[in-house]
Amino acid sequence: MLDNLKIVFHQGKQFIPDITTSIIPGIFRGRPIISREKVDEDDLMALCPTDAISGNPVSIDLGKCTFCGECAMRYPEKITFTKDYKISTNVPERLIIREGEDKSVEVDPERVRKEIHRVLGRSLKLRQISAGGDNSCEIELNSSNNVQFDMSRFGIDFVASPRHADGIVITGPITKNMAEAVQICYDATPDPKIIVLVGTDAISGGLFADSPAIDRSFLEKYPVDLYIPGNPTHPLTIVNGLLDLTRKLK
């Protein structure tokens, strides 16, 4: 008994008190800023492994970006990655960061379905589906509920059955072999329900976008409620994204 108390005492305070303003130590590649500096745009675009960079004017699509940071290393005067981890949105166009802009990526409350705030605003239960995910976003989704990030303090939890869930969270590019299971799981979730995509692979297919082994037709059928970019996504991005979707006021 005393041993247990000693261990608990030695842990000290682990939780992050304010998860919306916490600062990430060290290097972190969050929302990029693109300056108006002139650089060799063709070389810049050719550098990107997932064609996330477009030219004239230069922009980066966070839905495709793998956050490897190679562009910022070669053209530091053109591209810098800030530590801003709040990069989730419900509007796909907002994932595109344009030259000369420095504004945060946000959820647009006008475009959130009205029942989401009312029904899911204080309690959100989610069913996660890994559909070709590489287990990195899955690890970070698990971390979102560890004693530090402690997402369940906001009433957001992952549940075992889609019958108990208010929505599904998809990681991975959706493989052909998982396509049917994703559909069945979605159908089993009661209305009103949301779809959340976590990670580059889920949002755009990433490096796997043109692989013949994937099947993204599911995403053409239903509206996506939230995009949470990252490779893998940082827990702070996940928690803040889900909070913004369900609680941000108009």
Add this chain to the structure above:
Amino acid sequence: MNYIRIKNSQTILLSDIPESNYESFYDMNLELVTGHIERHCVNYFGYKSGNNVKLICCIADDSTHDILVSTCLVNKAHSLESFTAKQLCFEKFEREIHENFGVNFPDHPWLKPVRYAFNRDDKSQTIANYPFFSIDSEELHEVGVGPIHAGIIEPGHFRFICNGEQILHLEIQLGYQHRGIEQLFIEKKKLLQRATLAENITGDTVVGHSTTFAHTWESLCGFEAAGDIEFSRTLALELERIAIHVSDLAGACTDIAYQLGSSVFGRLRSPIVNFLQEWCGSRLAKGIIRPGRNKFPFTQALADRLTQVLDKFEPEFIEMSDKLFILPSALSRFEHTGIVSNADAVSIGAVGMTARMTNLNRDIRTSHPFSLYPDIHHVSILKRHGDVYSRVQIRKEEIKQSLVYIRKLISEVPVQISKDKELNTPKPNSFCLSLVEGWRGEICHCALTDKKGELMFYKIKDPSFHNWMALALSVRNNEISDFPICNKSFNFSYSGHDL
């Protein structure tokens, strides 16, 4: 003998691999592994060569530190005698060859689909129609789990045949994660794309797989990585080992409903992964390893920071693990649960931790050393019982060992001497095989180039490929309620298997 001896990460001409007819190829490779515990198959695969299939078999010899490579040309019209009928360790490899190219092995005992690859030979077979083993009986019942599981983990289907609460048989069906990654290695031409693909093979072994790719690629290009590059790789590998092992201990505690252990080990992963992020910007070390480059040089300031992190981590880890390993309620769930015998581990060709928990010493860090491991003089940690307890013990002791190695490594931070420069193009008509010991075990990548030096074929083997069978064996005669702890104590990769 009709094979060539090569070293880990050595590039040879494809034409240097001696080719023989199937009969002598069969006899020779079987003879190499039969009765020789120091030899095991690290990779056996086929690739299309015109209308034929070229097979390449790679047997690692731990005593001489060589890899014995041989090849053989076969046609799918002919039926072949299977290695598996004599040696079970070839089971998965032959199934894969059968699935991808239609080569038939009539005497293979279990010639079932492996992952339903998009380019499989017989497209009429689909993942919804997997031929499960079943027993017709009034007393027995079947339990199907997956592909989607209760927690946040990857998909796979487990089919149990149970007698009451007791598991008689478990069959594991995988393939749901198949993304066609080996084909993408050939189609994506930029080096950065390939390095990123290597990181995405399985996101829990980012450093392991990307180091294996880097070694393969550098060897093909004739580039010798300097000490500072290999320093970063060795250090990152050991940090990755600690991070995953400690979160697996948390998982084991969760599965026996020990809340304190689950929370404390779970949070102890954070300082390690947060340090990785301070070093390279990613908690899972994505972007840290690149062929031919030291992308994020390890500085003295980082070494001081890491020392601080470890000084805090170590006593907290030891305090918690000391408590766990004397807790009767935990030990009674760990001991004698999910046993795999040494003989079974040998017969299925188990590698890595799965082998070492049964006293089978398979560890690439000692048998085919790479990076800075020759200087570390690594001694593998072995356990004898093959149960959950052995597996959690190995994790605890390997964490302690890695802490010692890391402290030794960072006591002398190398000066950065590597300059970023373009690598040469890979040598034409070549073959290279690289082995790296990731936290799960041996990772093997093989690359073949064509006459222009373009990548022609890329073969990835995650340790989980052989090892999944160990899980199926371990749960026999256990209660079905012990399945989660058995599964977590192995923690195999789905995406690494399905590719």
